[in-house]
Amino acid sequence: MAPAGDSPASPRDAADQNFDYMFKLLLIGNSSVGKTSFLFRYADDSFTPAFVSTVGIDFKVKTVYRHDKRIKLQIWDTAGQERYRTITTAYYRGAMGFLLMYDIANQESFCAVQDWATQIKTYSWDNAQVILVGNKCDLEDERVVSAEDGQRLASDLGFEFFEASAKDNINVKQVFERLVDIICEKMNESLEPSPSPSSNGKSPALGDTPLPQSSSCSC
Numbered sequence: 582m583a584p585a586g587d588s589p590a591s592p593r594d595a596a597d598q599n600f601d602y603m604f605k606l607l608l609i610g611n612s613s614v615g616k617t618s619f620l621f622r623y624a625d626d627s628f629t630p631a632f633v634s635t636v637g638i639d640f641k642v643k644t645v646y647r648h649d650k651r652i653k654l655q656i657w658d659t660a661g662q663e664r665y666r667t668i669t670t671a672y673y674r675g676a677m678g679f680l681l682m683y684d685i686a687n688q689e690s691f692c693a694v695q696d697w698a699t700q701i702k703t704y705s706w707d708n709a710q711v712i713l714v715g716n717k718c719d720l721e722d723e724r725v726v727s728a729e730d731g732q733r734l735a736s737d738l739g740f741e742f743f744e745a746s747a748k749d750n751i752n753v754k755q756v757f758e759r760l761v762d763i764i765c766e767k768m769n770e771s772l773e774p775s776p777s778p779s780s781n782g783k784s785p786a787l788g789d790t791p792l793p794q795s796s797s798c799s800c
C-alpha cells in the first residue's frame with residue numbers, strides 16, 4: 582500500500598475540482614456524543630470544551646492522499662437531536678461512508694446505536710461503509726461502556742470499531758483513514774472495470790485489505 586498523507590482543510594478545498602475521487606461521508610449518532618468535535622479535530626485540529634449543539638446539518642471538505650489518489654472528502658456533520666431527523670436522513674442517500682458515534686461515558690448513546698444502524702439501512706445505499714466509534718475515551722473514570730461491548734456490537738452489526746477521543750486527538754485521523762480505505766476496497770470489489778459514479782472517470786486502482794467483523798447491545 583502506498584503511504585498515506587493529508588492536507589489541512591482550507592477554503593480552497595471546497596471549490597477545488599482537482600481530485601481523483603470524491604467521497605461523501607456522514608457523521609451520525611446521539612446529540613453530544615462529539616460528532617462536531619470529531620470533525621473539527623480532523624479538519625482543523627481544534628477542540629473546544631463548549632457544547633454548541635448542531636442545528637440541522639453542516640459540512641466540511643478535506644482533501645487526502647490515499648494510495649496515490651487525491652480524494653476529496655465531503656464530510657457532513659448531522660444534528661443528533663431528534664427534531665432534526667427528517668432533515669438529516671435526507672442526506673444519507675449517496676453517502677459512501679458513515680461514522681456512527683456514541684459516547685463511552687453515556688449508556689443511552691450506546692443503546693441508540695442499533696436505531697442509528699437501522700436508519701442507515703433504511704435511508705442509505707446498501708454498500709455504504711460504516712465504522713462504529715466510541716468517542717470520549719479520554720473519560721476513563723466516567724466510562725460506562727466497555728471497549729469489549731463496543732467491539733461486540735460493531736461485530737454484530739458488521740461494522741468496524743474504534744475507540745477515539747476528539748479531545749485528546751486519539752484515533753481521529755485513523756478512523757477517517759480507515760473509512761476511506763474500506764470505501765476504496767469496496768470500490769475495487771464492486772466497480773471493476775467500470776469507474777465509480779463519483780470518480781472523475783478514472784478506474785480505481787486502490788489497495789486491498791480485509792474487511793472485518795461482526796455482535797449486541799445489552800440494553
Ligand code: GTP
Binds near residue numbers: 611634636660718
Ligand atoms: P449535536 O450537534 O447536538 O448532535 O452534538 P455533537 O455530537 O456534535 O457533540 P459536540 O461535538 O458538540 O460535543 C458535545 C460535548 O462533548 C462538547 O462539550 C465537547 O467539548 C465534548 N466532547 C466532544 N468530544 C469529546 C472527547 O473526545 N472527550 C471529551 N472529554 N469531551 C468531548
Ligand code: MG
Binds near residue numbers: 617633634658660661
Ligand atoms: Mg454537533
